[in-house]
Amino acid sequence: MTARGPVIAIDGPAASGKGTIGRALARHFGFAHLDTGAIYRAVGHAVRMAGDDPADPAAAEAAARALTPGQLDDPALRGEAAGAAASVVAAIPGVRAALLDFQRDFAAHPPGGAPGAVLDGRDIGTVVCPDADLKLFVTAAAETRARRRHLELSRRGDRVTEADVLADIRARDARDAGRTAAPMVRAGDARLLDTTEMDIDSAVAEAIRLTEDALRARG
Numbered sequence: 001m002t003a004r005g006p007v008i009a010i011d012g013p014a015a016s017g018k019g020t021i022g023r024a025l026a027r028h029f030g031f032a033h034l035d036t037g038a039i040y041r042a043v044g045h046a047v048r049m050a051g052d053d054p055a056d057p058a059a060a061e062a063a064a065r066a067l068t069p070g071q072l073d074d075p076a077l078r079g080e081a082a083g084a085a086a087s088v089v090a091a092i093p094g095v096r097a098a099l100l101d102f103q104r105d106f107a108a109h110p111p112g113g114a115p116g117a118v119l120d121g122r123d124i125g126t127v128v129c130p131d132a133d134l135k136l137f138v139t140a141a142a143e144t145r146a147r148r149r150h151l152e153l154s155r156r157g158d159r160v161t162e163a164d165v166l167a168d169i170r171a172r173d174a175r176d177a178g179r180t181a182a183p184m185v186r187a188g189d190a191r192l193l194d195t196t197e198m199d200i201d202s203a204v205a206e207a208i209r210l211t212e213d214a215l216r217a218r219g
C-alpha cells in the first residue's frame, strides 16, 4: 500500500480528448483534475500579452515563475493562438522546471482533500508522475482531432477554418514530440486509447474500466 492517493496520468497529442476523459474520470471517482496544458497556455498567453516573444527564454521563464492559479481561468487560453504560444514556451527547459513542483504537489496533495488526482498533458506519465497508478496515452487521427476541435471553436464563435486547425495541430504535435525537454512520447507502461472510432461515452467508459482495474491492482 502506498501513502499517497491514486494518481491517473493522461498524455496524448493536441485535441485527442485528454481533458474530456480526465474530467470524466475525476467526476466519476471523486478525484481532483489538473489540465496541465492550461498552465503552459497561461504562460504563453502572458508572454504574448506582454508583447514579448514566446521563444524568448528569459521572458517565458519569468512568466512561468510569476504564474498564479487565477490566470488559468481566462477563456482566451482556449484559442489556437494561446495553444501555439504554449507549445513554444513549453520547449524551454527553464519553463518546464519552473512548473514541475506545482504539478507534482497537485498529484501528491490533491486540493479539497480529494482522495486521488487525474493530471493530463504531454509528459505526465514520463516526467511529472512516472509512478502513476494508471497511465493512458489518448490519441486519434489528426483529421478527426481537427474536426472535433474545429466544431468546439466554431460553437464558441471562433472564425477559424478546419484546415487551419489541422495545420496548427500538426505543427504543435511535431514541436511537442520533437523537443529535447520532456518530449511528448507514450510511456512504455501507458495504455493506448485511440478514440478515432469512439464517441465520448465509449472512450470514457473504457477509461473508467482501466482505472477500476488499476485501483483494484493497487489494493
Ligand SMILES: Nc1ncnc2c1ncn2[C@@H]1O[C@H](COP(=O)(O)OP(=O)(O)OP(=O)(O)O)[C@@H](O)[C@H]1O
Pocket (backbone or CB within 6 Å): 012, 013, 014, 015, 016, 017, 018, 019, 020, 021, 037, 148, 149, 152, 195, 198, 199, 200, 201, 203
Ligand atoms: N471520443 C470523442 N468523440 C467526439 N468528440 C470528442 C471525443 N473526445 C473528445 N471530443 C471533443 O474533441 C474536442 C477536444 O477534446 P479535449 O479538449 O478533451 O482534448 P484535449 O486532448 O484535452 O485537448 P488539448 O490538446 O487542448 O489539451 C472537444 O470538443 C471534445 O468535446
Ligand SMILES: Nc1ccn([C@@H]2O[C@H](COP(=O)(O)O)[C@@H](O)[C@H]2O)c(=O)n1
Pocket (backbone or CB within 6 Å): 014, 015, 036, 037, 038, 040, 041, 083, 086, 087, 088, 090, 091, 120, 121, 122, 123, 124, 172, 176
Ligand atoms: N504536460 C504538458 C502539457 C502541455 N504542454 C504544452 O502546452 C501546449 C498546450 O497544451 P494543451 O494540452 O492545452 O493542448 C501543448 O501543445 C504542449 O506544448 C506540455 O508541453 N506539457
